[in-house]
Amino acid sequence: MVNDYAEVAARLEKALLVVDRIEAESVFSESGVPTFELIENVIAPTLERIGTLWINGTASLSQVYMSGRICEELMNSVLPHDSEARISQPRxxxxxxxxxxxxxxxxxxxxxxxxxxxxxxxxxxxxxxxxxxxxxxxxxxxxxxxxxxxxxxxxxxxxxxxxxxxxxxxxxxxxxxxxxxxxxxxxxxxxxxxxxxxxxxxxxxxxxxxxxx
Amino acid sequence: MNDSAMTSMQRVLATLGHQEPDRIPMFLLLTMHGARELGMSIKDYFSRAENVVEGQLRLREKYHNDCIYPFFYAPIEVEAMGGEVIYREDGPPNSGRPFIREAAQITSLQFPKVYEAPRLSEVLKAIRMLKERVGDEVPIIGVVMSPFSLPVMQMGFEAYLDIMFEGPELFEYLIKLNEAFCVEWANAQLHAGATAITYFDPVSSPTVTTRDQYLQYGHQIAKRTLSRINGPVATHMASGLALPIVDEIAETGSAVLGVSTMEDLGELKAACCGKLTILGNLNGIEMCRWTPEEAERQVKAAIAKAGPGGGYILADNHGEIPWQVPDEVVMAISEAVRKWGRYPLDWIDVAGS
CATH class of the missing domain: 3.40.50.280 (Cobalamin-binding domain)
Structure with missing residues (x-):
């Protein structure tokens, strides 16, 4: 499964950079990865890579914004932002x-x-x-x-x-x-x-x- | 050759023609510092054209500035459209809560005619008065926000990016309205006596939108808009990057490019050479705590990279020097340009720079 994470992350990154929400949704729904594993192994490294691309001048702020927004919305569908299950301490x-x-x-x-x-x-x-x-x-x-x-x-x-x-x-x-x-x-x-x-x-x-x- | 060898206008025109004038022209883009000269609050200062005229003339005399910059503040256009402006004692008047609260409002927007908007009329009055005072001795630089960048203040960045990606009809509608307004505003300033217009377009910067998005939107909008502005235009990225789109900016008809301190001035000069005059790129934020010695060092470094061959105007990288920059630093920049910016720039070879 570990090897698959990189593949899923690459697919997600590609979808996010072209603001393809439908493809990003498919990556989420088809991955079959439990929520926190998905966060740790797919979403976090993908957003980190896109953030690094922005710092290097090879991605734009609009891509960073839309990527974050799409991931946030997809996460909210499985883990609402006020959910007790979120990492909430310290405030x-x-x-x-x-x-x-x-x-x-x-x-x-x-x-x-x-x-x-x-x-x-x-x-x-x-x-x-x-x-x-x-x-x-x-x-x-x-x-x-x-x-x-x-x-x-x-x-x-x-x-x-x-x-x-x-x-x-x-x-x-x-x-x-x-x-x-x-x-x-x-x-x-x-x-x-x-x-x-x-x-x-x-x-x-x-x-x-x-x-x- | 001393400073009186050429007027500021001649100096600037020579460098725009990619020739070496008597020295590097400097555009000290000072706005609020005029209030300091007059001993009044920033809000009071911008309340009357007469204050801005007096402030700009005093700043030119004090610093030997090669331009007059009767720019009041960035949100003056959205103020005319019904937006809120927030004044503060230690910084530029800033845009308040966006006046487009819902994207659906866009189709019912109506903007005022420039000549009917009291604050814009005050800017035009300042330009007319300045033109009477300085004639053709020094360029007067007017300012517009690009139709592609203005929506950040009109509706907020997030809502704007949302319609750019997911509401193309509303996006197109708003851009068309903004284009008409921008052309009218730019031409009114030129008619009042402005020599050239600075077209602030940070959203076109690769910092904010991708090159593809620029080619699809910002580039097309700039080409349409600039072709209808009846005078020379300087495109300014307001601290944003520009290198990946230099050739395309040149295609819009812009004569000058305001560049970021985040990019190497030597690389920019090479990319713009013969196509665009570079305006920049002293770091306005760091400038707040420069010593006069550091100011001189920074000016020398900028001149060494971009000065040879003309096509370079020394300025800050944002289009407005912060209120927090002390007068002694502005003076040190001015003195350094007059000391190290004289053509021919023989010292560059001598110093091995």
Missing amino acids: TAIAVLEDYHSLGKRVVTSVLRANGYRIDDYGSGISVEALAAKVVEDRTEILLISTLMLPSALRISDLRFQLRKLGANTRLIVGGAPFRFDTQLWQEVGADAVGISATEALQVVTRMMEELS
């Missing part, structure tokens, strides 16, 4: 800070959900104060923050300050254009990690979840 959430450009959030959310994680979506255009209050209220342990504009990215240091003031030791993972163009910026704003792509964000979340469990 993880995502938001777009002070901005309505939500594509990055959507891509990361799709990739995490397609990989079996449960993630709360705090939405877009949320202020530092509102986000800090929500994090404290929900006892969120890992918060992913997506930004497009530099001023929003710089506000993450205010969020870090607010969270400390409220006694929350939430791990912050940041991502978005400003962090791609300045590789030191994530440290400057007091984040714990950066995810330049959805794949990197997934790797960081996986690592943090292991550390916190």
